[in-house]
Amino acid sequence: MAKSEESAAGAALLQVDDLQVEFVTRDGVARAVNGVSYSVGAGETLAVLGESGSGKSVTAQAVMGILDMPPGRITGGRVLYRGQDLLTMPEEQRRRIRGRKIAMIFQDALSALNPVFSVGWQLGEVFRVHEGMSKKDSLRRAVELMDRVRIPAAAQRVNDYPHQFSGGMRQRIMIAMALALEPDLIIADEPTTALDVTVQAQVMDLLAELQAEYNMGLILITHDLGVVADVADKIAVMYAGRIVETAPVHELYAGPAHPYTKGLLRSIPRLDQKGQDLYAIKGLPPSLLHIPDGCAFNPRCERAADRCRAELPLLQAVLDEDGADLPGRRSACHFWKETLHG
Amino acid sequence: MTDDKTTTTPVSGKVVPQQRKDRTPAAGSAEPAIKVVKEWQEVWHRFAANKLALVGLVLVVGLLLTAVFAPLIAPHDPLKQDLMNTLKPPSGEHLFGTDILGRDQLSRVIYGSRIAVIVGVVSIVLTLLIGVVLGAIAGYYGRFYDTLTMRVADVFFAFPLLIGAIIIITVTGRGVWPVVLSLAIFGWATVARLLRSSVLSAREMDYVHAARALGAGHARVILRHILPNSIAPVVIYGTFNVGTAVVAEASLSYLGVGVSPEVPEWGNMLAAGRGFIGVYDYMWTLPSLAVVLTSLGFIFVGDGVRDALDPKLR
Amino acid sequence: MGRYLLRRLGQMIVVLLGATLILFACLFVIPGDPVGSLAGSERSRDPAVVEQLHKRYGLDKPLIVQYGTYVNKLVHGDMGEDYTQRRPVAEILGPKLVNTSKLAIAAIVFDAVIGAGVGALAALKRYSLWDTVVTLITTILVGFPTFVIGMLMLNLFAVQLKWVPVIGDPSDPVQVVLPAITLAIIDAALVARLMRGTMLEVLRADYVKTAIAKGVPRRQVLLKHVMRNSVIPVVTYIGISFGSLLGGAIITETIFNWDGIGMAMSTAIQQQNNPIVVGVATWGVAIFVLLNLVVDLLYAMLDPRIRLS
Numbered sequence: 035m036a037k038s039e040e041s042a043a044g045a046a047l048l049q050v051d052d053l054q055v056e057f058v059t060r061d062g063v064a065r066a067v068n069g070v071s072y073s074v075g076a077g078e079t080l081a082v083l084g085e086s087g088s089g090k091s092v093t094a095q096a097v098m099g100i101l102d103m104p105p106g107r108i109t110g111g112r113v114l115y116r117g118q119d120l121l122t123m124p125e126e127q128r129r130r131i132r133g134r135k136i137a138m139i140f141q142d143a144l145s146a147l148n149p150v151f152s153v154g155w156q157l158g159e160v161f162r163v164h165e166g167m168s169k170k171d172s173l174r175r176a177v178e179l180m181d182r183v184r185i186p187a188a189a190q191r192v193n194d195y196p197h198q199f200s201g202g203m204r205q206r207i208m209i210a211m212a213l214a215l216e217p218d219l220i221i222a223d224e225p226t227t228a229l230d231v232t233v234q235a236q237v238m239d240l241l242a243e244l245q246a247e248y249n250m251g252l253i254l255i256t257h258d259l260g261v262v263a264d265v266a267d268k269i270a271v272m273y274a275g276r277i278v279e280t281a282p283v284h285e286l287y288a289g290p291a292h293p294y295t296k297g298l299l300r301s302i303p304r305l306d307q308k309g310q311d312l313y314a315i316k317g318l319p320p321s322l323l324h325i326p327d328g329c330a331f332n333p334r335c336e337r338a339a340d341r342c343r344a345e346l347p348l349l350q351a352v353l354d355e356d357g358a359d360l361p362g363r364r365s366a367c368h369f370w371k372e373t374l375h376g
Numbered sequence: 377m378t379d380d381k382t383t384t385t386p387v388s389g390k391v392v393p394q395q396r397k398d399r400t401p402a403a404g405s406a407e408p409a410i411k412v413v414k415e416w417q418e419v420w421h422r423f424a425a426n427k428l429a430l431v432g433l434v435l436v437v438g439l440l441l442t443a444v445f446a447p448l449i450a451p452h453d454p455l456k457q458d459l460m461n462t463l464k465p466p467s468g469e470h471l472f473g474t475d476i477l478g479r480d481q482l483s484r485v486i487y488g489s490r491i492a493v494i495v496g497v498v499s500i501v502l503t504l505l506i507g508v509v510l511g512a513i514a515g516y517y518g519r520f521y522d523t524l525t526m527r528v529a530d531v532f533f534a535f536p537l538l539i540g541a542i543i544i545i546t547v548t549g550r551g552v553w554p555v556v557l558s559l560a561i562f563g564w565a566t567v568a569r570l571l572r573s574s575v576l577s578a579r580e581m582d583y584v585h586a587a588r589a590l591g592a593g594h595a596r597v598i599l600r601h602i603l604p605n606s607i608a609p610v611v612i613y614g615t616f617n618v619g620t621a622v623v624a625e626a627s628l629s630y631l632g633v634g635v636s637p638e639v640p641e642w643g644n645m646l647a648a649g650r651g652f653i654g655v656y657d658y659m660w661t662l663p664s665l666a667v668v669l670t671s672l673g674f675i676f677v678g679d680g681v682r683d684a685l686d687p688k689l690r
Numbered sequence: 691m692g693r694y695l696l697r698r699l700g701q702m703i704v705v706l707l708g709a710t711l712i713l714f715a716c717l718f719v720i721p722g723d724p725v726g727s728l729a730g731s732e733r734s735r736d737p738a739v740v741e742q743l744h745k746r747y748g749l750d751k752p753l754i755v756q757y758g759t760y761v762n763k764l765v766h767g768d769m770g771e772d773y774t775q776r777r778p779v780a781e782i783l784g785p786k787l788v789n790t791s792k793l794a795i796a797a798i799v800f801d802a803v804i805g806a807g808v809g810a811l812a813a814l815k816r817y818s819l820w821d822t823v824v825t826l827i828t829t830i831l832v833g834f835p836t837f838v839i840g841m842l843m844l845n846l847f848a849v850q851l852k853w854v855p856v857i858g859d860p861s862d863p864v865q866v867v868l869p870a871i872t873l874a875i876i877d878a879a880l881v882a883r884l885m886r887g888t889m890l891e892v893l894r895a896d897y898v899k900t901a902i903a904k905g906v907p908r909r910q911v912l913l914k915h916v917m918r919n920s921v922i923p924v925v926t927y928i929g930i931s932f933g934s935l936l937g938g939a940i941i942t943e944t945i946f947n948w949d950g951i952g953m954a955m956s957t958a959i960q961q962q963n964n965p966i967v968v969g970v971a972t973w974g975v976a977i978f979v980l981l982n983l984v985v986d987l988l989y990a991m992l993d994p995r996i997r998l999s
Contacts, residue, residue: 100899125908133905140896148897149995150918163906195994211904428829530701531708538937539974542959543716546967623835627941630837632959646837650945653841654849664838672833 046073046114047219047251048097048136053111055089055096057322058104064322066092068275069111076218079245079252081262081283083298084272085319090255093272094221097253098138099128115219134164137212139241141224143204147196153180153207154192160214179210183240202233206240213244219251226261238265259302263287268362271295274320274330277349278366291352291365291374293335329367337369422684429680435673442486443493452480454487454640463656473658475648484640485662491641492670495556495625496618502560503621504614507567508607514568515575515606516598526572529565537562537624545633552635555625563617567610574606581605608685615681619674626667642667694990694997702983707761709975714760717968718753769969774961779969783951787973789860790939790950796870797877797935798928805878806924809885814912816890824882831879836938840872840945857947869946873938877931884927889920922992929985936974 055067067089074080084090095101097113099120113120115136120128140146148156157179158172167175173192180188183206196204205225212220225241226234242265245252254266262269262283269286271279271294279292290296297315317334320326326333332342345368352363355375367373423429442449451471458478466473472481514525532540540562541555548554578584579602587601628634629643630650637644642663649659741750751759763769769779812824847868848856859865892898893916901915902908936952943952951970958966990997 095899098903100902102894129905129907131905132903138900138903140900142896145896146900148901148915148919150922150993151915152994159901159906160904163904163910197995208900211900527704528708530705531712534705534709534975534979535712535971536933536936536974536978538934538940539971542940542955543713543968543971546959546964547716619833626835627837627937631940631944631956643837646841650841653845657845660841664841667835668833668838671835672830675833 047076047078047116048253049073049112049114050093050097051112051114053093053096053113054109055092055101055106056109057106059323062323065325066106066275066322067096068325070272070275070277071111072270072277072280074219074251074253076251077246077249078268079242079254079266081254081256081266081269082272083256083259083262083269085257087274087319087322088272089275090272091223094138094223094253094255098136098221099132100138130164133160133217134215135217136219136221137215137217139205139208139212139220139222139225142228143201143208144196144228146208147204149196152193152195153199156196157192157207157211157214160211164215175214179214180207182213183207183210183244185210201229202237205229205233205237209237209241209244213248216248217250219253220245221253221255223255224257225254227256227258234261241265259298271298274325275322276330276366277364278331280349280362280364281352281360282362285360285363289374291363291370292367293337293369293373294331296373297334337373339368341368419684423680426680426683428676429683432673432676432678432680435669436677439489439670439673440493443489446487446490450480450483450486452483454479454483455638456480463652463659465656466658472662473656475645475659479640481645481658481662484645485642485666487640488642488645488663488666489670491552491625491635491639492622492666494552495559496622496670496674499556499559499563499621499625500614500618502556503563503617504567504610506560506564508571508603508610510564511568511571511610512575512598512603515572516579516594516602522572525568529568532562532565533569535562538627541624541628542631542633545628550633550636552639555628555634559621559624563621567613570609570613571606574609575602578602578606612678612682612685616675616678619671619678622670622674623667695987698983698986702979705979706976709979710761710764710972711757713968713972713975714757717760717964718756764972769972770965772958772965772969773963779965782966783954783969783973786949786951786954789948790943790952792860792866793870793873793942793948793950794935794939796866797874797939800870800874801878801881801928801931802924805874805881806885806921808878809882810889810917810920812882813886813889813893821886824886828879828883832876832883834876836872836876836941837945839875840869840942843868843872844945860949869942869948872945873935873942876938877928877935880931881924881927885920885924888923889916892916892919895919918992922989925985925988925992929982929989932978932981932985936978 050070050072053067053070054065057064057066066087070089070093072080072082082090082093092101092106096106096108097120101108108121111121115131120131147153154173154176157176158167158169161167161172161175162169177188177192180192185191185203185206191199196207199207205228208225212222220241222241226237229237238261241252244250252265254262256262266283268280268282270277271286271292273294279286279290279295281291286295287299290299294315297313300313301315303312315334320330320333326343328341328343328345329335329338329347332338335342347366347368349364349366350370352360352365352370352374354360365373456479458474460478461470461474462476462478464470464474464478470480470482472485475481475484510525510529514522537559541558544558544561545554548557584597584601587597592601625634626641626643626646629641630647632647634643635641637647645663646660646667649656649663652659767780769783771777772779772782775782808824812821815821844856847853854865854868897919898911898915901911906915939950940952940955942948943950944956947953951973954966955970958964958970
């Protein structure tokens with residue numbers, strides 16, 4: 035099912051193919067990622083949307099090779115970077131790709147930056163590790179990077195420590211660190227969630243601007259549909275370790291083909307709904323230890339039928355009302371037709 | 377092992393169930409609210425989940441029973457000298473031999489548990505009492521009281537426990553109470569610091585502001601609202617340190633500044649056995665075992681109490 | 691950093707003054723008036739001689755003046771004369787302090803290197819046989835008092851195996867090993883447990899993931915990012931444990947007949963040679979306070995969050 039997904043933007047930069055990850059816990063095996071496939075090309079932004087526990091971050095960590103193993107383990111699938119499988123590649127070769135070709139931005143910059151080293155040291159480390167740069171030169175480059183992400187008085191602040199910066203500035207430092215070697219692909223895991231709303235927009239704009247400038251691929255992991263609309267090209271919605279719907283961003287907003295996506299869109303507060311009760315999807319996401327049989331979403335789904343409790347829906351092509359294929363659109367719902375057109 | 381063995385002797389075996397029967401109705405008649413019962417059940421559940429804590433509990437209960445029923449358990453009078461039978465190896469009569477004055481080693485170790493319990497428990501209770509009162513005052517009233525208490529605490533903190541205790545006892549002379557007192561004098565500072573910092577954070581909680589706004593007096597706010605929510609670290613510290621106090625007391629006696637030398641006490645026995653290492657090892661092995669098991673018992677129980685009261689600290 | 695240092699120095703002086711007050715009070719009320727014993731037994735003593743001696747030792751002055759004199763003398767290293775040899779306490783204790791320092795330094799090195807090393811290895815090889823064995827041994831070891839460890843060691847290595855003599859010779863560097871291990875091993879067990887726990891936590895920290903995601907080689911991640919953060923609590927703990935280390939030194943030296951200030955104190959206790967007892971206590975407090983300052987500075991150097999707050 036991943037084959038046809040190779041984006042129209044040309045050969046995929048990164049292609050995740052039927053990835054499966056589980057965690058061994060005291061209470062049993064938690065199946066966090068159950069056959070996820072997606073791809074992203076140069077200059078393209080893929081938003082991976084889902085609640086916490088949907089497997090969106092775990093997928094990213096598996097791609098990046100920073101999964102805690104144990105307790106985590108990758109039980110299947112491939113992660114292809116320019117056609118090479120990162121999962122079977124020797125560690126040293128993979129290390130050279132990390133940070134240089136694929137970089138990552140984390141959610142909480144305060145915990146993602148080492149508290150005992152100056153930001154300049156940490157930014158410079160990328161150059162020292164990958165380019166064998168001297169301490170002095172790497173520090174100079176760190177200042178340039180800080181300027182690049184518009185941190186005021188970069189030269190004076192390069193020796194400051196993470197706790198001395200504001201949340202927004204720290205996230206800019208994380209972005210600078212990811213950008214350092216102008217990678218092909220950036221994975222941003224909830225990059226704005228920990229920030230104030232006003233700062234969120236600034237950081238998102240900066241990220242989008244730099245992405246365009248360097249023509250990077252971007253995987254934006256988020257639970258916030260609002261963040262996605264402006265920056266993403268396409269969306270993959272995840273639920274209980276699976277992708278339940280993929281679509282170009284505007285088509286998804288215009289007409290979701292999965293009840294879960296529909297529920298998410300309905301639960302965004304809108305001004306024209308003033309006075310009405312806010313919609314919420316009933317129930318809670320399932321425990322990954324006991325994923326429901328059939329469609330994982332069926333206990334919360336308004337449309338659930340017997341078939342949904344028995345048969346696992348696979349991602350399938352979504353057609354328009356005339357029966358023509360909608361490119362890039364897939365839904366894992368037995369009733370996608372009713373959901374989209376009904 | 378001593379503690380375990382003694383509790384399973386027929387004598388104490390009969391006594392234990394009796395005591396339990398006495399206690400259960402008393403606890404039941406208090407009829408506490410269901411919520412409280414549930415909360416304590418949960419606390420016990422978390423404690424019991426720690427297997428080492430249960431081992432520790434067995435050791436501690438064994439120690440307490442040995443101390444209480446020492447006269448029933450001990451085969452001989454621990455003070456009775458028998459100069460015809462000095463330094464005798466183990467025999468049916470003297471299971472762990474006799475010391476340099478012909479006194480029964482086992483009986484002396486059994487009676488030694490009494491000193492351990494008294495010093496351990498009383499000194500910690502005293503330490504907690506001083507520390508909690510001063511720490512609460514410092515944390516709650518702040519400013520001058522805080523500065524004064526904490527600077528004084530710093531001074532007492534500057535004395536290593538053993539060294540502080542030695543100079544106090546040099547002044548007061550040996551004995552159980554000087555030991556208890558000196559351990560409390562140089563122990564309270566840690567407790568005061570612990571309590572002060574938890575009071576400082578509890579003081580800023582909304583429910584405390586609410587209580588103040590509703591007109592509750594200082595004493596009421598401290599006793600009803602702040603202390604119950606900041607006492608957990610202190611209780612954990614206290615449990616851990618009963619064993620430390622027992623070891624400190626034995627160390628002092630070992631150095632000749634603890635209880636009087638003729639008193640049956642583990643440190644004294646070890647000091648007496650020091651000259652017989654490799655010659656007559658019964659002099660020091662049994663009391664060593666008693667100290668180690670006691671110390672371990674309280675550490676393990678402390679571990680369980682920490683799990684039970686403050687799961688975050690794990 | 692400079693301001694932090696000044697503040698800590700100020701605090702230290704206040705603490706030391708407070709401690710001298712306690713020590714002075716003890717000296718003052720200690721039974722057995724030194725002047726009295728100099729003037730002969732209680733019955734035969736001549737009041738005039740006593741008075742003269744009181745005057746000579748300044749005991750007729752107000753307490754506050756006496757305290758001032760006492761502190762002044764202390765600052766100049768004068769701790770009075772002992773009872774048995776009539777020699778200055780500082781002169782008696784000086785050479786012994788060197789011996790104790792050898793022991794203490796060896797013990798701290800053991801704690802820091804062996805304790806932290808064992809703990810770090812256990813954390814890196816979590817759930818391995820090594821980890822299990824370390825956890826088991828350290829769990830039991832923390833319940834062993836110093837004197838029990840010492841007697842077991844002495845019995846095994848000096849009496850049974852005869853590897854070392856029963857009376858330790860501080861000038862022989864090999865012989866420091868046994869007493870140093872005795873003194874250190876309980877804290878080393880605690881350090882190992884602390885190091886293991888801290889390191890397991892640090893290994894899970896986000897900033898370690900960041901470092902790996904940056905492409906930093908594993909070795910470098912461990913040596914720089916993980917170690918640097920893991921040693922901070924260990925350094926603090928070793929600082930706190932100096933107190934028990936000094937107490938333990940008294941016991942250890944007594945067991946191994948190690949000619950340091952700890953054994954001097956233990957002997958002085960038996961002989962009721964109080965100036966030595968108080969002298970060792972004074973030095974003990976001073977050393978403890980000073981070492982705590984050193985550790986605090988080290989801590990501030992290691993953790994910028996402390997230094998810059």
